[in-house]
Amino acid sequence: MSLGGIAFGVGFFIVTLAQVSGFEEFFIQTILGTDGAVRIEDRFQSTLASVRSNSPFADNRSQRKYIEGVENPDEIIEALTAVPNVAGTSVVLKDSASIDSPLRSSRIQVYGIIASDHIGVSQLEGQIRMGSIQRFQETPTGIIIGAKVADRIKAHVGDSVIIRVGDQQNRYRVSGIFETGVSDIDKVRVFMHLGQARSLFKKPHGVSFIQVSLFDRDRAREDAETIENITSHIASAWQDREKSWLEVFRAFKITGSIMVSTIILISGLGMFNTLAMIVMEKTREIAILRSMGYTRQDISNVFLWQGAVVLVVGTILGFLLGAAITYGISSVPLRIRGIFSTDNFVVNWSIMHYVYAGVTASIIVMLSSLLPARRAARLVPGDVIRGTSS
Amino acid sequence: MSEVLSHDPTVALECRGLEKYLGEGASQVHVLRGVDLQLKRGEVVAIVGPSGCGKSTLLYLLGLLDRQDGGHIIVSGEEAPLDQDGVHTRMRCRNIGFVFQFHFLLPEFSALENVILPMRKLGVLSAKEMKDRAQSLLDEVGLGEKSMRLPSQLSGGEQQRVAIARSLANKPHVLLADEPTGNLDIKNSIRIFDLLTKVARENDQATLVVTHNPDLAQRCDRILKMEDGLIVSEERLNDAR
Ligand SMILES: Nc1ncnc2c1ncn2[C@@H]1O[C@H](COP(=O)(O)OP(=O)(O)O)[C@@H](O)[C@H]1O
Ligand SMILES: [Mg+2]
Numbered sequence: 124m125s126l127g128g129i130a131f132g133v134g135f136f137i138v139t140l141a142q143v144s145g146f147e148e149f150f151i152q153t154i155l156g157t158d159g160a161v162r163i164e165d166r167f168q169s170t171l172a173s174v175r176s177n178s179p180f181a182d183n184r185s186q187r188k189y190i191e192g193v194e195n196p197d198e199i200i201e202a203l204t205a206v207p208n209v210a211g212t213s214v215v216l217k218d219s220a221s222i223d224s225p226l227r228s229s230r231i232q233v234y235g236i237i238a239s240d241h242i243g244v245s246q247l248e249g250q251i252r253m254g255s256i257q258r259f260q261e262t263p264t265g266i267i268i269g270a271k272v273a274d275r276i277k278a279h280v281g282d283s284v285i286i287r288v289g290d291q292q293n294r295y296r297v298s299g300i301f302e303t304g305v306s307d308i309d310k311v312r313v314f315m316h317l318g319q320a321r322s323l324f325k326k327p328h329g330v331s332f333i334q335v336s337l338f339d340r341d342r343a344r345e346d347a348e349t350i351e352n353i354t355s356h357i358a359s360a361w362q363d364r365e366k367s368w369l370e371v372f373r374a375f376k377i378t379g380s381i382m383v384s385t386i387i388l389i390s391g392l393g394m395f396n397t398l399a400m401i402v403m404e405k406t407r408e409i410a411i412l413r414s415m416g417y418t419r420q421d422i423s424n425v426f427l428w429q430g431a432v433v434l435v436v437g438t439i440l441g442f443l444l445g446a447a448i449t450y451g452i453s454s455v456p457l458r459i460r461g462i463f464s465t466d467n468f469v470v471n472w473s474i475m476h477y478v479y480a481g482v483t484a485s486i487i488v489m490l491s492s493l494l495p496a497r498r499a500a501r502l503v504p505g506d507v508i509r510g511t512s513s
Numbered sequence: 514m515s516e517v518l519s520h521d522p523t524v525a526l527e528c529r530g531l532e533k534y535l536g537e538g539a540s541q542v543h544v545l546r547g548v549d550l551q552l553k554r555g556e557v558v559a560i561v562g563p564s565g566c567g568k569s570t571l572l573y574l575l576g577l578l579d580r581q582d583g584g585h586i587i588v589s590g591e592e593a594p595l596d597q598d599g600v601h602t603r604m605r606c607r608n609i610g611f612v613f614q615f616h617f618l619l620p621e622f623s624a625l626e627n628v629i630l631p632m633r634k635l636g637v638l639s640a641k642e643m644k645d646r647a648q649s650l651l652d653e654v655g656l657g658e659k660s661m662r663l664p665s666q667l668s669g670g671e672q673q674r675v676a677i678a679r680s681l682a683n684k685p686h687v688l689l690a691d692e693p694t695g696n697l698d699i700k701n702s703i704r705i706f707d708l709l710t711k712v713a714r715e716n717d718q719a720t721l722v723v724t725h726n727p728d729l730a731q732r733c734d735r736i737l738k739m740e741d742g743l744i745v746s747e748e749r750l751n752d753a754r
Contacts, residue, residue: 416606505579
């Protein structure tokens with residue numbers, strides 16, 4: 124009974140973690156694939172009060188003066204060579220406009236990019252559902268539009284559309300349609316060549332931000348800080364930009380783990396009960412073994428061994444069960460759009476999930492067998508035997 | 514070691530001024546009121562006395578299964594320290610064998626395995642030697658044929674004989690038997706008594722046996738009479754060594 128419970132508990136523990144962290148990882152991949160690991164935007168000037176505050180807790184951001192955008196992107200890209208973790212950079216000129224097709228009009232965000240740079244810092248190439256990046260590169264007036272933009276204005280690859288800013292309007296050709304799965308992006312974002320964007324928005328110099336990709340994404344926060352220090356521009360790491368969603372995933376992981384831990388906990392209680400009952404039933408045997416010279420440790424070892432066997436067998440079964448279910452659900456169809464795009468369950472295989480599950484089970488099972496074992500060891504043989512003879 | 518206690522190598526078990534209280538608070542009973550006794554090696558001594566006079570309590574103390582409230586216990590020249598469970602356990606394992614009124618065989622194990630248990634704890638013999646010795650002990654108590662049976666497949670007398678074989682497994686210097694024949698008919702009781710006496714002589718082992726049966730007591734070397742927590746008289750029998 125308790126063996127099965129431990130196995131199921133461990134199994135579901137693993138599945139829960141595999142699944143939540145699968146979605147989380149997928150979400151992170153989506154973030155990194157669209158908006159990159161670090162984004163460098165507005166320049167700031169520190170006011171005197173904050174030039175060098177010794178206290179790390181001082182909020183010197185509130186004392187900064189910001190200048191919108193990146194005026195000298197080349198200088199900054201040059202400076203970034205000092206940050207070894209930087210894998211690629213892409214300048215982006217971003218502004219809002221509206222897009223018109225013969226049928227409908229829609230508000231959009233235009234991203235002026237250098238295609239060859241941008242595919243180095245994003246998954247844009249892979250996110251294109253129709254058309255292609257080559258087609259975009261070969262078409263000077265080409266644009267790549269979000270899937271939802273395309274839906275709304277009923278535009279297809281090869282169609283001609285008008286993008287309007289104030290009284291300025293130009294004609295472009297749809298070379299591709301991309302889908303990130305993040306609806307806030309897919310419904311407004313439109314990529315065009317940087318030169319085209321400069322003339323559309325009449326911004327011959329500077330860019331809105333620089334998108335940076337990293338070799339080691341987990342160092343993004345440290346790198347962002349370094350970049351701020353050496354460039355005097357705001358640099359935001361993906362963990363901070365998407366904090367709210369990442370917190371949601373973290374919360375899911377914690378609540379999920381707690382919920383499935385209760386399965387293990389209940390099995391542990393069952394085991395505690397069983398062992399405690401055995402101790403009561405076997406007091407005579409325990410006493411006689413003690414009278415023969417078996418030590419307290421010998422007696423408690425018997426019970427600890429039972430616990431250990433249940434733990435080892437239960438955990439191994441649980442690992443197998445967890446792996447099997449994880450494998451099974453990874454092919455279950457499930458369509459998700461909104462914060463990322465997937466058509467089936469996403470799972471993440473990580474040895475750490477097995478370690479966490481194993482540690483949780485070990486703690487619970489060890490406690491459940493330790494207490495009965497101690498009780499058994501404490502029995503005074505004289506008391507037990509006295510109770511049985513005349 | 515206490516100075517009041519001599520060390521005589523012919524003495525297997527000795528106690529001085531043994532005191533024991535049982536129960537709590539108002540219902541506390543002064544069960545043993547300063548018991549002195551000495552057992553020589555190879556000697557079989559009977560304890561008789563009315564029910565409730567403290568015979569079992571005395572035996573458990575002498576066997577280090579319980580803790581005295583006063584007095585000293587020396588087993589094979591070694592004084593049992595107070596409150597050292599580890600030392601008591603080791604002394605039990607090497608020097609003391611028990612037979613109780615109830616056989617206390619482990620029901621999941623065969624007669625042979627039950628006899629092997631104390632030897633396994635002592636850890637001196639190899640698995641093969643333990644098995645051989647267990648078999649020869651069972652032969653000695655007349656159960657050689659039934660060594661593979663579970664306790665439940667043996668009669669009361671047979672179970673008690675297995676328990677005796679088990680108590681002898683580690684060649685203890687002291688054998689303590691608390692009404693070992695209390696649940697048996699007279700024929701079986703005599704067999705078991707004869708067996709105990711024979712083994713005691715052969716192994717030069719001191720045997721202290723509690724009994725209610727005066728006829729059985731007569732088969733021992735000495736009879737100690739207990740009353741109300743004290744040994745009140747001693748009778749040395751003619752055929753004593
Ligand atoms: N737990 C206890 N609390 C109080 N008195 C007890 C307890 N156990 C035994 N006794 C008393 O201790 C006395 C000695 O018991 P015991 O040694 O078993 O006697 P015997 O074996 O001679 O019949 C008896 O009077 C009994 O009532
Ligand atoms: Mg008694």
